[in-house]
Amino acid sequence: MTPVPVSRRPAPDVARWCDEFEATCRARGVRVTPQRLAVYRALAEDLSHPTAEAVWARLRPRMPSLSPATVYRILESLDREGLVRRVSVTDGAGRFDANRGPHQHLVCRVCGRVRDVRDPTLTRVGLGRDAVRGFTVEELDIRIVGRCGRCRK
Amino acid sequence: MTPVPVSRRPAPDVARWCDEFEATCRARGVRVTPQRLAVYRALAEDLSHPTAEAVWARLRPRMPSLSPATVYRILESLDREGLVRRVSVTDGAGRFDANRGPHQHLVCRVCGRVRDVRDPTLTRVGLGRDAVRGFTVEELDIRIVGRCGRCRK
């Protein structure tokens, strides 16, 4: 029935992540609202690294009163709190990822699809001290740009 | 964000890069216009990874008729042609880099400054075949996010 198959994270994982998410919020004294839970769940279910607008569009049928501004605000604050990650795709709208484990992103420069990968070589990468003198490293963001199978001619 | 001070690339390097740039354009049959040369030169001189708007502002005194739209178009096409690189900084305006050699970017999450670094460990990084099955890798973009010396409290 669905023309474009949505890649979904396995339901048990989603359920566990949502439980952990709610627990973390409560532990940190962050208010748990239906909107926050819904946004987090939608992102956890979706493997396509959706934009804020896409998350909103997906939730709209179920939460008609949900405001796009609220989705932007929620994703921004979750990123700041380290509960989701903003993915750098350079152009167009910002995209988000509920996967906080160590991984890299394959970005297709033709269709814009983003896929998680875990390359042990890259995951193991350390930083030489000299390269970052005077700089406090907080995050290493690795983007692998190219063409996905569908877009290779 | 505080304004980014302009750090300049050594003049001999800039001159050589500009010559190579023009030669490459001619070799590829890409039309060489005063605007293209000026935009490329401004970017080559500037180590601060300026935005399209910053490039335009810098050229305006010398080329009062230069349109911002033209600067955006030129930078976009140079990026597409592989003659400059668009730097991923995730938020705000897109930033550009004339340095096409292998290097990574230190991005300060407080002031937004971007600095080139060359970490041998990262430069040497290879990709496991399994991680990118069906994906043609064209570029490895590594962003090191944290706080620069000035913004560390």
Next chain:
DNA sequence: TCCTAGATGCGAGAGATTACCATCTGGAAC
């Protein structure tokens, strides 16, 4: 049940780019 800091909804507005189109021009052909 009450209270309030913080969250939400909505509409206006800002910033960065992109589209459109009339005009101009680099450089190949003569």
Next chain:
DNA sequence: GTTCCAGATGGTAATCTCTCGCATCTAGGA
């Protein structure tokens, strides 16, 4: 040197992606 035209530019409107201000609402502690 002159002609010619595909492609580049300038100016402006439109778009896309958020962000802000503010009135209202609500989660969750007292």
